[in-house]
Amino acid sequence: MRIAILGAGSIAYGNAALLASLGHEPVLWSxxxxxxxxxxxxxPLVAQGAIEGRFRMDVARSIAEAVGSAEVVLFALPANGHRMAMDAAAPHFKPGQVAIISSHTSFSGLYLARAIAERGLDIPVVVWGTTVTAGRRAGDAAVNVSTVRAKVDMATIPVSAAARGLKICQVLFGERFVERADALAISLSNLNPQNHLGIALCNFTRMEHGETWGQNENNTDSVGRLLEALDAERIAIAEAAGYTVRTIREHYHLSFHVEPGPVGEMARELAARGNGGNGPTSTDTRYVLEDAPFGLYPTVLLGRLTGREAKLHQAGIDIFSALYGRDFAGENDLLGPLGFADMTLAQLKALVRDGWPVEKAA
Known part of the structure; x- marks a missing residue:
């Protein structure tokens, strides 16, 4: 199957290597x-780590070429690039395709679904709770893949297309997907923003000094307690919205194959295995620049919708904004066009269930 991968960073390269190793035809667009x-x-793309091999890759000269030649279009770039890539890709979608977002943040699935519906197309949008691969690019033609996740949450907009969305994911990446109720459940299942908040904030000067530091090695007991406190806010919001989602301990257990326990202990076990890689070596990192506006801020807004304040999430946004001299909440360019601030919880749940009616989207 031919898959357009929109992006050319570590996640895009990891997905491309995995797809090629499974016999598919990825085409990258930078x-x-x-x-x-x-x-x-x-x-060739040289993959090391959890995926080993050398893979020839097609690289599209334009997004029209990438999207137009593919059966599936995979968005594999940071959330601060989602709107740009979705605006560029939407005019080139065609009937019969499927879109996948790796991974879903700030309800970008709704943004894309509306753009597709405005063209009069009925194309399902599959959203993932996290990425299938994790790792780092090691140059223009190399990637170090630290892990290929055993379990990845997914849902489809609209929910009526869930069976088709799940089937496509399985055909492409294998039996690793766990179907969730809808895209709101996926958003509430995404632990990366809260985890990156605790890890980056507690190791901020290491990043600023450009040090090389082990991420799990420095996810100490104290950092682990902060991550679990952030997790408690997310769980409370999910319960108030009527969803059951995995805890951070369950996430670590299923994603990294480590026995459940306090997060600090689980991180130490991973560090002892040499698993997890190094943390960011610069403050120019998606752990803040992507996750603060597009991960933490939507959780804060969901907390307001459900009457469950996300005080630690809000504090994280405020502290990062002070550290960088920026307004990270104001940098989110997806929620405004969706009219998120004026939605009720019932309206949001209806949208993630039904999507945008094609005949009314414009």
Missing amino acids: PSGRSAGSLANGE
């Missing part, structure tokens, strides 16, 4: 036009 040049010139 939003900046500066990445993947070596691959476009015929060099």
Whole structure:
């Protein structure tokens, strides 16, 4: 199957390597036009770690070429690039395709679903709670894949297309997907923003000094307690909205195959295995620049919708904004166009269930 991968970072490269290793035909598109040049010139993508191999890659010269040639379109780029990529891709979708977002943050699935519906197309949008692969790019033609997750939550907009969405994910990536109720359940299942908040905040000067530091090694007992306190806010919001989602301990257990326990202890076990890789070596990191506006802020708004304040999430946004001298809540460019601030919980739940009616979307 031919899959357009929109993005050229670590997640895009990891997905491309995994898909190629499973016999599919990924075609990469670089939003900046500066990445993947070596691959476009015929060099193989070299994957190491959880995926080993050398894979020839197609690189599209334009997004029209990438989307138009594919059966599935996979968005594999940071959330602060979702609106740009979705606006660019929407005019080129065609009947019969499926869109996948890896991973779903700030209800970008709704943004994409509306853009597709406005074209009069009935195309399901599959959203994941996290990425299938984790790792780091190791150059223009190399990727170190630290893990291929055993379980990934997914849902489809609209819910009526769930069986088709699940089938496509399984055909592409295997039997690793856990179907959830809807895209709101997926948003509430995404632990990355809260986990990255605790890890980045508690190791901020390491990042600022450009040190090399082990992420799990420095996810100490104290950091683990902060992550579990953040997790308690997320769980309370989910329960108030009528959803049951996995805890952080269950996430670590299922994603990284470690026995459940306090998060600090689980991180130590992973560090002893050499699993987890290094933390960011710069303050120019998605752990803050992506996750504060597009992960933490939506959780704060969901807390207001459900009457369950996310005080630690809000504090994290405020502290990061002070550290960077920026307004991270104001940098979210997805929720405003969706009219999120004026929605009720019932309206939001209806949208993630039914999507945007094609005949009324415009």
